[in-house]
Amino acid sequence: MMRFSKLFLPLIFLASAFAQDWIKTGTGLGVDKVRLAVPDFTAAGQDPKNAELLKVFNETLWNDLDNAGIFDMVSKSFYPLGQVGNPADVKFESWSAAPPSAAMLAFGNLSASGNGMTVQGWLYDVKNVTSPQVLGKQYQDAATSDAARITAHKFADEIIFRLGGGIAGIAESKIYFVSSRGGHKEVWAMDYDGANQHAVTHLNSISLSPRVSPDGSRIAFSSMTKNGWEILMYSLDLNRLVSFPRFGGTNLSPAWSSDGTKLAFSSSRSGDPEIYTVDSSGANLKRVTSFKGPDVSPAWNRKTGAQIAWVSGRTGLPQVYTMEADGTNVQRLTDQGYAVSPAWSPNGQFLVVSWMRKYGPGAPGAQDIYIMDIASKQWVQLTHDGGRNDFPCWSPDGRHIIFQSSRAGTLQIWTMLADGTNQKQLTFAGSNTQPNWSWK
């Protein structure tokens, strides 16, 4: 048998060698960020609208790629002279060599004609002269700055999808939050970069904790009604409230399961606030927890949909726990202090929580955002800048976290990379809280 295999091994190898390609690689090679150069897109025509559209497009594209967290953007001052609008304009040597030392080059052109706009974009691997093209795209849309922004988002998402390992970009995602800038606390929405902020609900009441469904069609939130705090359901397709049962008691913080079929929320209908689950239609109400002390703020495991993290006050101060969705296998995750607002990462591996590790008299702890690896219970502190940081939520790509912070004086919404870097303020007017990132 051995002899047989030795005899035929080369043959088998040859055969398989012709059938497929092999990659051989390993750890310890150092994975650096991709150095990406993005020269401004050029105008491909003489249309007077070009300049304005290009300004919006270039700005948006640069910001999207810069915010993605996986690129090392080559500063524009390093770029070789001359515009790059077409593949013929690319001088590989001048991009891959020393001053820019770019690995990748994203370039293209934009032309408006009449009411239409055409954008051509390429992504080139400039160190690979023989077959440089990674991506080539053409977009057509109306010649408005909104359309230019969306086109830039789309192209950025394509680049991030290719170079980021199949994780879709988030440039087209939305953020829902609570804003009081109209006088009442209403649900608002904005693009992921803070653009295009607008009110969604107009209930003239107090609305809190908006949570968008995985398919992006509905928002569940808790709102002060005539009968107290109830879960309300708002359809983004119909732009109005749709019916959802009233459960009585105080019902807060709804959370969607990852398949969109269930909601978990906390209800005090039986006295103590406890976690309940209910179908997204409102049927099939089930009580999951029955512990002394309040149980609030549920969050589903976004990967499996089989577990719920929540906040329990059974030991006095609130702590974060996890359990199976049927209430079994309760595990405590935080060991001390005051921990609230758990949110599960899209890959199911991490929780992000808002935590005061030192709490109580004589220990003026700051409230900061932490991520915790659930299996190993290792945690990392992400914010350090003071202020109270709360209500963290993951982006769909698992690379960003959005949260509210009081560090700017008022409560505003901030975003950062999931390693705590690149913190940016997104909202500025009024008081803006409880952000929730759409699922895609």
Added chain:
Amino acid sequence: MAANAEIFFEHDRWGRNLTWSLVLHVAVAGSILFYAVVVPTSHGEGWGVGGGGDAMGVTLVSTVPLPAKPTQTQNVLANDSKGVTQSEPKPVEKVPEPDAIPIPDKISKTKPVPKTSATKEKAKPEPVQEADNVVPFGQGGPVSGPYGTFSANGAKGGFGFTGGGGDFGSRYAWYVRVVQQKVSENWLKYEVDPRISTAQRVYITFDVMRDGRPANVQVEQSSGVPSLDQSATRAIQRIDTFGPLPSDYAANKVSVEFWFDYKR
């Protein structure tokens, strides 16, 4: 004016109200004292005391899907990673002025490449396995594709490719990089037995299907440490997708050999 004067000179009888107020104040103060002194056991001490979970702080959770900083960089270019201290002596000693800008390590690295690539080419007609064992890719074999450069210092290998058109690595170097990054991100070193400080290299092979999904994960050569083999296998299995294969790539799958060097 007369009406105002009347209000001021009118005398209310507030003795009774005053007594009520006094009684209430005393009651509130009393109850505060009672709760503070008589029943202090249930409040205060228990707050924020550890005991439930066993959470521990670490410096970095490396598995967030963001590129981790490379362990060692001696890159002189604008880069926020370390390397400034080490780069000082080298340019002074070794390189004359015009050559001072390129990184000296890379120059020294490229030298061994042609030597060993010759041996590698010889080995090709012979059984491929043996050649693998003799010359680890990247240490000697042809540094494949434009990304050969990022086998930086401290690297124990580069990546290579064999078979087929044989040009996947050079045509789609960006994809190879994605594979490498994704696997590195998803390798949780804490799954390895903590008593192990160093181990043999473990080789894992798997296929990347057209849609980017990994399949057929196998341990090709064990490290001799079961927990390390398992953590390496799990690193691949944990990945949903590497992203679809390049659209102009003809075949249905790419096979990957991935090695893991473990050192604590």
